[in-house]
Amino acid sequence: MPANLLEGPRPRLNRPFYVVLEKKPDGTWAPIKISRAKPSEGSADRIVLKGRSTFGWSSTASPDAVLAVRYGIESYFVPEGQGKRLEALAREKRMAALIAVDAKGNAAIKGLIVDGALQYEEPLF
Numbered sequence: 001m002p003a004n005l006l007e008g009p010r011p012r013l014n015r016p017f018y019v020v021l022e023k024k025p026d027g028t029w030a031p032i033k034i035s036r037a038k039p040s041e042g043s044a045d046r047i048v049l050k051g052r053s054t055f056g057w058s059s060t061a062s063p064d065a066v067l068a069v070r071y072g073i074e075s076y077f078v079p080e081g082q083g084k085r086l087e088a089l090a091r092e093k094r095m096a097a098l099i100a101v102d103a104k105g106n107a108a109i110k111g112l113i114v115d116g117a118l119q120y121e122e123p124l125f
Contacts, residue, residue, distance in 0.1 A: 001051075003065040006034045011053050018105055019049045019069070038105060050105030073099060076109045078120065089114055 001019065011017035011034075018038045021029040023045045032046075033039065039048055054068040076097065078086055089095040098111040098118065111121040 001031060001034060001067045001069045003067050005031055008035050011036050014052050016050050016052055019051055020046055021049055022046050047101050048105045049101055049107055071107050073107045073109050
């Protein structure tokens with residue numbers, strides 16, 4: 001996460017903060033703002049995602065620094081025997097994750113998309 005997107009005080013280690021994502025013309029999402037307080041700007045083209053920093057954000061960090069973030073969607077369990085194939089597809093940038101985000105900014109992986117087609121789908125509960 002680019003540190004220059006931060007508005008307001010720096011998030012503390014392992015404390016929640018929020019990332020505003022904006023939908024790009026190609027259908028992907030990109031971060032446009034980070035803040036410790038939850039922004040109220042959810043819409044069809046903007047969503048708010050809750051994250052936690054994995055390292056303390058130094059007050060001397062350069063605005064060009066890249067910050068490590070956890071969103072709770074870093075892993076996904078696939079059917080036995082499919083892992084190597086899916087890892088290869090991810091390296092080739094042929095795979096994407098379908099993510100659901102609730103009103104509080106919590107994210108969950110809902111499915112995996114390969115070459116534009118939904119391959120795996122999970123119920124949220």
